[in-house]
Structure formats: structure tokens, C-alpha cells
Amino acid sequence: MRVNVVTGAGGAMGRCCALRLARRGGVMLIADRRPEPLRAVAAELADVGAEVVVEINDVTDGESMARLAAVAGDAGEIGAVVLAAGISPAMGDWRALVEVNFLGTWRGLRAFAPLARPGAVAVGFSSMAGMFLAAGGHDVDAAIRENPEVPDLVDRLAAIDDGFFTAPEAAYRWSKLGVARLCEQEAATWGARGGRVVSVSPGLIEGPMNALEMQDRGHLIRSLFDRTPLGRMGQPDEVAAVVEFLTSEAASFVSGCDIRIDGGLGAQRVFDQQAERHRAGTHE
Numbered sequence: 001m002r003v004n005v006v007t008g009a010g011g012a013m014g015r016c017c018a019l020r021l022a023r024r025g026g027v028m029l030i031a032d033r034r035p036e037p038l039r040a041v042a043a044e045l046a047d048v049g050a051e052v053v054v055e056i057n058d059v060t061d062g063e064s065m066a067r068l069a070a071v072a073g074d075a076g077e078i079g080a081v082v083l084a085a086g087i088s089p090a091m092g093d094w095r096a097l098v099e100v101n102f103l104g105t106w107r108g109l110r111a112f113a114p115l116a117r118p119g120a121v122a123v124g125f126s127s128m129a130g131m132f133l134a135a136g137g138h139d140v141d142a143a144i145r146e147n148p149e150v151p152d153l154v155d156r157l158a159a160i161d162d163g164f165f166t167a168p169e170a171a172y173r174w175s176k177l178g179v180a181r182l183c184e185q186e187a188a189t190w191g192a193r194g195g196r197v198v199s200v201s202p203g204l205i206e207g208p209m210n211a212l213e214m215q216d217r218g219h220l221i222r223s224l225f226d227r228t229p230l231g232r233m234g235q236p237d238e239v240a241a242v243v244e245f246l247t248s249e250a251a252s253f254v255s256g257c258d259i260r261i262d263g264g265l266g267a268q269r270v271f272d273q274q275a276e277r278h279r280a281g282t283h284e
């Protein structure tokens with residue numbers, strides 16, 4: 001029996017991913033730390049005839065992730081492992097952002113790696129926000145490329161750049177860029193077993209997360225909206241559609257890369273940066 005797994009399945013994008021993956025048959029293993037929305041999604045899945053297993057899970061807890069992988073292993077051979085659990089800057093301080101987004105994804109990739117097999121695909125949830133960093137050569141970039149198992153990683157991050165990292169916005173961006181880096185790196189581990197790893201970078205997507213960010217940082221969200229070439233927010237199911245493709249046989253040679261689902265915002269960012277540099281050069 002094939003088992004597909006979604007973490008953060010009680011959330012907007014996780015729910016849509018679970019509904020799409022359920023069409024493949026087999027077992028749908030859905031996890032989230034919030035029982036109520038998880039049960040509601042389980043009921044929706046049952047309504048469309050899926051065989052559902054529900055697991056209350058916390059991605060910040062290594063044992064909880066190991067248990068989730070064990071439940072999946074008992075249910076069958078793993079197919080898609082969609083790691084959608086995540087938080088935004090309005091939902092926690094910089095430590096929580098690193099613990100949930102970055103280390104949570106790392107725990108998921110590591111817990112499920114021994115179950116990887118041909119046809120198994122892990123999907124990490126990065127963010128277009130990671131593109132807003134000048135990565136490469138930065139101390140944080142180097143730190144997140146190191147083994148996150150090193151126990152003092154979080155403290156080392158805090159020490160970089162005189163506390164720069166502890167600003168929630170910066171920590172969010174790095175935590176999400178870190179997810180894309182992890183997925184690049186873990187492609188080798190999963191690949192050795194015939195499995196694949198990819199990440200997706202959503203732009204502004206409608207849902208409770210962005211509603212909260214709008215209250216907290218409306219100015220920033222509006223400026224991102226204004227710079228999105230498609231001139232609208234994305235729908236959670238538009239992300240799930242890409243996840244469905246990436247975890248299908250049609251994407252059988254796609255691994256170790258990040259796919260932007262952002263209405264063109266990331267590309268616009270590159271052009272804006274070029275224009276800024278050009279203006280700065282002209283004024284010198």
C-alpha cells in the first residue's frame with residue numbers, strides 16, 4: 001500500500017495538498033499540531049473516499065517526527081512527503097521561526113530518508129521571501145549549510161551580525177532560504193535510495209497566515225502585492241497543483257531544486273534590484 005504524508009495538513013496549503021494527493025488512492029497520513037482543523041480535513045478526505053490516518057504532531061520535536069515516520073512505515077511504502085508545517089514572523093520569535101521552519105523541515109527530511117525508495121518524493125516549503133536575501137558568502141548562509149544537528153546552531157545564528165538574525169523578518173527569510181538549501185543538500189541522501197527532494201517557494205498566498213501578516217506588517221505585504229506581476233494573491237490550491245505535479249511520475253527527473261509559485265514576484269525582485277543598482281551607479 002502506498003502512503004502519502006502531509007504535515008501542516010490543518011493549514012491552507014497543507015489541506016489542499018492532502019485533498020489532491022488523496023486522489024492517488026492508498027493511505028493519506030495527515031499531521032498537524034492543531035487537532036481541530038486536522039480533524040476537519042480528515043472528514044473532508046473521508047468524504048471523498050480516502051483512507052485517512054491522523055497524527056497530532058509537532059515538527060519541533062524529534063521524537064514526534066520519528067513517530068510520524070514510523071506510522072508511515074507501518075502503513076505502507078512512502079510516496080509523497082509534503083512538509084508544509086510552518087509559521088510566519090507574526091506567529092513566533094526568531095527561535096520559533098528557526099525551530100519550526102528550518103529545523104522542522106530538517107527533522108522531517110531526516111526522519112523519512114530511511115524510508116525513501118524509487119517514487120518517494122519529499123517537498124519542503126521554502127518561501128519567495130528567501131529570495132530577498134543576498135545569500136552566498138554570508139555567515140548565516142554558511143551556518144545553515146552546516147549540519148543542523150550541531151546543538152548550538154541556534155545560538156551561533158543569534159551571534160551572527162550582532163543580533164541581525166534575531167529580527168523576526170530576517171529570521172523568517174533565513175529560515176525559508178534554509179529550507180531550500182536543505183532540500184538541495186538532502187537530494188543526495190534521498191537520491192542514493194532512488195527518492196527525490198524538491199522545495200517550493202510560494203509568494204503571497206491567500207489564507208490565515210497572510211491575513212495575520214497583513215495585520216502585523218500590512219505595509220510590507222501591500223508592497224509585495226504591488227510588485228507581483230500577476231497583480232493578485234495566489235490561491236492555496238495553485239500551490240497544491242504544483243506539489244501534485246512535483247510528486248508525480250511526470251516530474252521523475254526533478255530533484256534538488258526550488259520551484260517558485262509566486263505570480264512572478266521573485267523575478268520582479270531581480271529586475272528591481274538591477275534597477276536600484278543602475279540608479280545608484282548613475283548617481284555616483
Ligand SMILES: NC(=O)c1ccc[n+]([C@@H]2O[C@H](COP(=O)([O-])OP(=O)(O)OC[C@H]3O[C@@H](n4cnc5c(N)ncnc54)[C@H](O)[C@@H]3O)[C@@H](O)[C@H]2O)c1
Nearest residue numbers: 008010011012013033058059085086125127202204205209
Ligand atoms: N501563506 C503564504 O503566503 C506563504 C508564503 C510562503 C511560504 N509559506 C509557507 O507555506 C507553508 C504553508 O502555509 P499556509 O499558508 O498553509 O499556512 P497555515 O498557517 O494555514 O498552515 C500552516 C500549518 O502548520 C501547522 N504548524 C505550525 N507549527 C507547527 C508545528 N510546530 N508542528 C506541526 N504543525 C505546525 C499549523 O498548525 C498550520 O495548520 C508554511 O510553511 C508557510 O511558511 C506561506
